[in-house]
Amino acid sequence: MNKSYKKIIALVFLFTSFFSCEDLTEVNTNPNGLQPDVVNPNLVLPTVLTEAAKLYVNLGYQDIAGVVQHTQKDAWSSGHNDYDWGGNQSWGAYYDILRNNQLVYERSVAMNMEFQQGVSLVMRAFMFGLITDLWGDAPYTTALKGELGKTEDILPAFDSQETIYTGILADLEKANTLLSKSKAEYSGIVDNVDVYYGGDPTKWRKMANSLALRYYMRISAKKADVAKAGIEKIVGNAAQYPIITVNTEDATMGFPGTSDGTAWPANAVFDVSGSNYRRIKMAGTLVESLQSLKDPRLAVWANKVEIPLVVDATLPAGTDKIEGGKRYLSPDKVGATVIDTDPEYVGLPTAFSALPSAYNLNPTPGQTSFNPHVSFLNDIYKAASGPLLRARLISAAEVNFILAEAALKGWNAGDAKARYEAGVRASLNTWGVGGTANTYLANAGVAYEGTIKQVIEQKWIASWTAATESWFDFRRTGFPALKAGPAAKRQALPVRFYYMQDELNINKANTSAALDKLEVTNFSQADGKNSAWSKPWLIQGTGKPW
Incomplete structure (x- = not known):
């Protein structure tokens, strides 16, 4: 994870294929801007922001959406549905972003550009937060010092999760101060370089403090006093610690959709076969939850079933016919097969089979399946771009649900009911x-009940396309009460990513030390310590999620 700045400079120009910032040449007054010791941070910042957002949405719309049962795949499904991840989940791309971000920070300090400093600290916190949330202990203190040439920097030790979260919260505190001025007081802001907030320091400051709420709640089971004090400090000092409160302040990034690399993932524009779009289905767990709550977001996220199934005992034996847009079956044609005859929305059950494309009597099972008896995602997800197709890094819905949970814990975080309802409203507005x-x-199951379970379940729904947060919530709370499917690799949901083989081989001593600190569980099994079912510090001793 410690490479030459030459790679950083090569990455600088990636953003030009993502967002066109034609006026940057007017801002970059340095004629030798390719050199890391003189580069203008505005040239590197778009790469940091776009690549971080793309990583995050790919997590929350792909395999982690499978873990938390927002979606399932009907082909190429073993990783998504069954958690068959293997042992090579690389964090290389995450550290690539952090190296670029470190350059932004260093050059911003050198050029006294406080806005860019603040933004880079927020992104440092966000990226290191993802790394430790996903893997556990990880290189942090010396992770970005490979250029110094020392062995301990080239092969860095892994810092504890506790150390990393402490550092993240310190960075966000510093960012809050750096971003506390009016826009006119900063130098060097280029609005269209900032693909999240258009150069608005107030919104970045709110993002910093909202992320702090996220990480205080993340550590609440292990360091309750720290979490309580941190959240109460932010809530009790609104002028000093502004936060995201409405969905127009969400930290999001749209997609230009001008190429495959700048488009919404799994679109059917650049994947002309549409196979990636076609394989992703709404999970039965989410569909049934939304139906039970009469949730209007279901129609935004999914299409109705093209051809519903109708089982009619009055039909002659052997009947299997399509008529009037429905497929009619006599009971003998169904037999003991489990099917879903909902006339509107049908989700794919969780890891129910090694051949999920066969579900609901699909007449075309296999890799090229087109199942007319299971709901496809809404047609908006075929597009390369669109107003609802955004990477969402943190939202007003999430912030309000965090504060509702804090209030229910008895912390001074406002009125729990008001926070809960504000979270629901923010998500509905977003969609x-x-x-x-x-x-x-007012619906049954949605009307406020005053339980953390209800808050987390609504937060799970609201995290659609940003499902990574729901996985982290599930680990620490056990909500929603998700169960692994019969074909899953283990009969429990995983709780972390594997350390990759390259790290085990090249940085063996430090990786082994980190592995020794993981808690092996009954589900770790043949994987041993480096298992997706071995518990990191964050959930050790909590009894969660299983």
């Missing part, structure tokens, strides 16, 4: 169905 909020909040 264009805010007008249904009053009706939805």
Whole structure:
């Protein structure tokens, strides 16, 4: 993870294929901007922001969406549905972003560009947060010092999760101070370089403090006093610690959609066969939850079943016919096969079979399946770009749910009911169905019950396409009460990523020391310590999630 700055400079120009910032040449007054010791940070920042957002949405829309049962795949499904991840989940791309980000920070300090300093600290916290959340202990203190040439920098030790979270919160505190001025007081801001907030320091400051709420709640089971004090400090000092409160302040990034690399993932524009879009289905767990709550977001996220199944005992034996847009079956044609005859929405069950494309009597099972009896994702997800196709790094919905949970813990975080309802409203607004909020909040199961379980379950729904946060919530709370499917690699959900083989081989001593600190569980089995079912510090001793 410690490479030459030459790679950083090669990556500098990646952003030009993602967002066109034609006026940057006017801002970069350095004619030799390719050199890391003189480069303008505005040239590197777009790469940091775009690559971080793309990594995050790919987690939350792909395999982690499978873990938390937002989606399932009907082909190429073993990783997504069954957690068959193997042992080579690389964090290389994460550290690539952090190296670029370190250059942004160093050059911003040298050029006294406080806005860029603050932004880079927020992104450092975000990226290191992802690394430790996903893997556990990881290189942190000496992770970005390979250029110094010392062995301990080239082969860095792994810092504890506790150390990393402490550092993350310190960076966010510093960012809050750096970003506390009006825009006019900063130098060197180029609005369209900032693909999240258009150069708005106030919104970046709110993102910093909202991320701090996320990480305080993350460590709440292990360091309750620290978490309580941190959250109460932020909530009790709104002027000093502003936070994201409405969905127009969400930290998001849209997709230009001008190439495969700048488009919404798994779109059917650059994947002309549409196979990647076609394979991703709504999970039955989420569909059934949304149906039970009469949730208006279901129609935004999924299409109705093209051809519903109808089993009719009055039909002659052997009947299997399509008529009037429905497939009619006599009971003998179904036999003991489990099917879903919902006339509107049908989700794919969790890891139910090694051949998920065969579900619901699909007439075309296999890799090229087109199952007319299971709901496809909404057609908006075929597109390369669109108003709802955004990477969402942190949102008003998440912030309000965090504060609702804090209030239910008895912390001074506002009124739990008001926070919960604000979280629901923010999510509904995000997906264009805010007008249904009053009706939805009165529905059975949605109307406020005053339980952390209900808060986390609504937060799980609201994390659609950003499902990584729901995985981390599940680990520490056990909610929603998700169960692994019969074909899953283990009969429990995983709790971390594997350390990759290259790290085990090249940085063996330090990786082994980190492995020794993992807690082997009954589900670790043949994987041993380096298992997706071995518990990192964050959940050791908590009894969660299983």
